[in-house]
Amino acid sequence: MKLSARNQFQGTVTKITEGQAMAEVVVKVGNLEVVSAITEGSVKSMGVNVGDAVTVAVKATDVLVGK
Incomplete structure (x- = not known):
């Protein structure tokens, strides 16, 4: 799979919370958790499961840094 986004991280799905149309997918990347909201259809068509x-x-137009 090739993507134009330069910020790519490998991780493991730790939780999937399904709603009526969207699903919240939590991915553990090192010591961090990244949360993504994607359609339930995408979760099903890609076959995403906990432990994967x-x-x-x-990919964002702005990345903010605070101190």
């Missing part, structure tokens, strides 16, 4: 190894890709 996945790639998290972040």
